[in-house]
Amino acid sequence: MTRCSIQLAAAPLFSFILAAGFAIPIPVFGHAILVKSQPAADSTIAESPKQVDVWFNDKVGSEYKALAVINSKGERVDNKDIEQETFDPSHLYTTVTGLPPDTYTVRYRVVSLDTHIVTGKFKFTVNKP
Numbered sequence: 001m002t003r004c005s006i007q008l009a010a011a012p013l014f015s016f017i018l019a020a021g022f023a024i025p026i027p028v029f030g031h032a033i034l035v036k037s038q039p040a041a042d043s044t045i046a047e048s049p050k051q052v053d054v055w056f057n058d059k060v061g062s063e064y065k066a067l068a069v070i071n072s073k074g075e076r077v078d079n080k081d082i083e084q085e086t087f088d089p090s091h092l093y094t095t096v097t098g099l100p101p102d103t104y105t106v107r108y109r110v111v112s113l114d115t116h117i118v119t120g121k122f123k124f125t126v127n128k129p
């Protein structure tokens with residue numbers, strides 16, 4: 001999702017526009033978008049990463065954040081130790097330990113500055129050495 005609608009409660013100044021019938025979606029500063037990850041989305045890497053990192057276009061909330069790494073059998077394999085970088089709150093990461101060759105799905109959920117919950121997923125593959 002790259003844009004989002006104004007929320008009435010969050011933007012009372014715009015409510016008169018909505019009341020007048022012009023309820024069109026307006027891009028709002030602060031809606032989080034995943035901009036980078038390590039491993040990169042859809043990449044194939046030679047050996048297990050030590051952690052999985054995601055970066056958003058803006059800082060995200062410290063509450064309700066979630067990051068999970070799931071193997072092809074649907075089993076969660078990350079160490080459930082999500083962290084948010086203190087000096088870059090747009091950066092979340094979780095550690096993983098010795099992932100065997102497989103294709104993994106990374107699922108994330110964060111709360112944007114605009115209070116919207118953003119969820120998404122991407123895959124990466126650990127190949128045989």
Ligand SMILES: [Cu+2]
Pocket residue numbers: 003004005028030031032112114116
């Ligand atoms: Cu939003």
